[in-house]
Amino acid sequence: MADAQISSPAVEAGESVYTIxxxxxxxxxxxxxxxxxxxxxxxxxPAVLISSDAGLVIARAxxxxxxVQAGDDASVSFFPGVKHAGGGASALDLPWGMRQGDAPTTGxxxxxxxxxxxxxxxxxxxxxxKCIILHxxxxxxxxxxxxxxxxxxxxxPANGRLSLTVDVTETGLSTSWNPWFPILxxxxxxxxxxxxxxxxWFCQATGFVGFDPRMTSVRIRYFAGFSTAATPDAVIEWxxxxxxTLSATFPP
Amino acid sequence: xxxxxxxxxxxxxxxxxxxxLAVCALDPATGSVVTDxxxxxxxxxxxxxxxxxxxxxSGPFMLVTGPRG
Numbered sequence: 001m002a003d004a005q006i007s008s009p010a011v012e013a014g015e016s017v018y019t020i021x022x023x024x025x026x027x028x029x030x031x032x033x034x035x036x037x038x039x040x041x042x043x044x045x046p047a048v049l050i051s052s053d054a055g056l057v058i059a060r061a062x063x064x065x066x067x068v069q070a071g072d073d074a075s076v077s078f079f080p081g082v083k084h085a086g087g088g089a090s091a092l093d094l095p096w097g098m099r100q101g102d103a104p105t106t107g108x109x110x111x112x113x114x115x116x117x118x119x120x121x122x123x124x125x126x127x128x129x130k131c132i133i134l135h136x137x138x139x140x141x142x143x144x145x146x147x148x149x150x151x152x153x154x155x156x157p158a159n160g161r162l163s164l165t166v167d168v169t170e171t172g173l174s175t176s177w178n179p180w181f182p183i184l185x186x187x188x189x190x191x192x193x194x195x196x197x198x199x200x201w202f203c204q205a206t207g208f209v210g211f212d213p214r215m216t217s218v219r220i221r222y223f224a225g226f227s228t229a230a231t232p233d234a235v236i237e238w239x240x241x242x243x244x245t246l247s248a249t250f251p252p
Numbered sequence: 253x254x255x256x257x258x259x260x261x262x263x264x265x266x267x268x269x270x271x272x273l274a275v276c277a278l279d280p281a282t283g284s285v286v287t288d289x290x291x292x293x294x295x296x297x298x299x300x301x302x303x304x305x306x307x308x309x310s311g312p313f314m315l316v317t318g319p320r321g
Contacts, residue, residue, distance in 0.1 A: 005316035006308045007295040014287035015276035016294045018313050022269035025302035028261065033275045033294040034254060040288040044277040046259060053270025061261045062278055073254040080263035 003029065013038070015049075031078040035068065043067050046076040094245035095122045099132065101222075101239050112222060112241060123243065132220040132243065137213040139252045144222055144241040145204040149194070210250050266301065 004026075008016060016033065020026070028050075035046050047062035061078050068074045099112035112132070115125065124133040134140065193199055211218045222241045246252060267273075273296065277289035295316070300308070309315050 002300070003297055004300050004305050004308055005295060005297050006310075006313045007293070007316050008312040008314070009293055010312040011290050011292040013290055014285050015274045016291040017275075017311070018273045018294070018296060019310050020267055020269050020271045020273075021303065021307045021310055023303040024300070024307045025266065025268040026298035026300045026308075028265045028267055028273070028296070028298055030297040031261065031273070031275060031294065034292045035277060036254075036290040036292065038288050038290050040277070040286050043280060044286045044289055045280050046257060047276055047278045048259075048261065049272075049274040049276060050262075050265070050267070051272045051274070053268070058271075059262050059265070060278075060283075061259055063259050064280060066257050066259050067280060068255070068257070068277075074257050075254040076257045076259060078259050078261045080261050082258045082260035084260070 011036075029079065033076055033078075035074045035076060037068070037071050037073055040070045043069050046074055048078050094248060096242065096244045097123055097132075098240065098242040099125065112239065122245065126219070129219075130221060132222070132241070134209070134211055134218040134220065134243075136245075136248070137211045137215070137250045138245055139247040139250055140209045140211065141206060141244045141246055142209055142220065142241065143204065143206045143244070144239070145202065146239045147200065147202050149198045149200040208246075212250055268302070 006018070008018070010016065031048055033046070037044075045062050045064065045067055047060060049057055050059040050061070051057050063082075063084060065084065066076075096117075098116040100114040100116070101112040112125065112130070113127070122134065122136045124135065125131075126133055209218060209220065220241075220243075222239060275291050275294050277286040277291070278284065279286055294313075296313070298308070305315055
């Protein structure tokens with residue numbers, strides 16, 4: 001049979017109800033309606049409640065993501081095949097943190113005493129152990145850089161070593177262990193010369209850290225030094241490590 | 253100005269006499285009808301499978317007649 005339309009121009013407070021006559025049977029195709037806010041205290045959802053002849057609700061055509069703010073009006077179309085609107089596009093807002101330290105003693109962990117963070121800290125800086133402690137599960141990207149120069153022209157220092165080691169502290173698993181996993185190491189050879197003829201070196205490296213929700217914390221230690229201990233021929237100017245949250249869940 | 257919105261209906265839903273369609277505004281938290289929202293100009297498009305077009309009229313809902321096809 002051909003399609004048919006029925007329409008009501010009446011203004012109804014709260015709901016407009018259509019009751020199917022006894023002799024009628026049809027396949028529902030579309031519904032269109034105007035919604036005018038008339039003092040609603042909070043946001044609301046446009047909907048169609050479909051009830052049987054026994055008065056029981058057999059379906060609710062409603063989408064939590066299709067919400068109208070109090071005070072607003074809406075012209076709503078209801079028809080099959082509409083995709084769920086979802087939660088609405090939300091800006092990616094994953095936290096990041098960055099710390100910088102200068103003039104650390106060679107052969108020891110870098111003291112990253114200066115923080116540049118985005119909003120609430122998702123980590124803690126342990127000044128005594130010189131560690132970044134992550135508290136939230138997720139996947140993180142670690143980026144570290146190191147800049148150093150020779151103390152006197154021509155005194156090329158031994159290779160510098162930039163490393164980030166990850167100490168995993170776990171509870172809730174059958175085994176408790178906390179080794180240091182070096183997640184990256186890099187030796188640098190790139191250099192340039194300043195006006196005093198001193199060579200400068202810069203190196204950087206990146207690595208990923210996965211924080212399983214079964215863990216209680218993950219510690220990250222930034223070690224910047226030289227392969228030869230107590231090398232006096234170079235000065236570490238500054239080190240920087242940046243932590244970016246890639247995913248707030250793990251696995252991502 | 254009314255914002256245009258779309259919401260999904262169950263596909264291929266066959267309804268018979270006694271069933272009701274209530275176009276309404278619902279509270280997102282409780283699911284109860286929000287009475288402070290007025291509903292108007294409700295138009296329902298159906299594919300009639302039993303009965304006559306005239307039988308579709310019910311309460312304030314009138315058959316929309318006019319040129320077809």
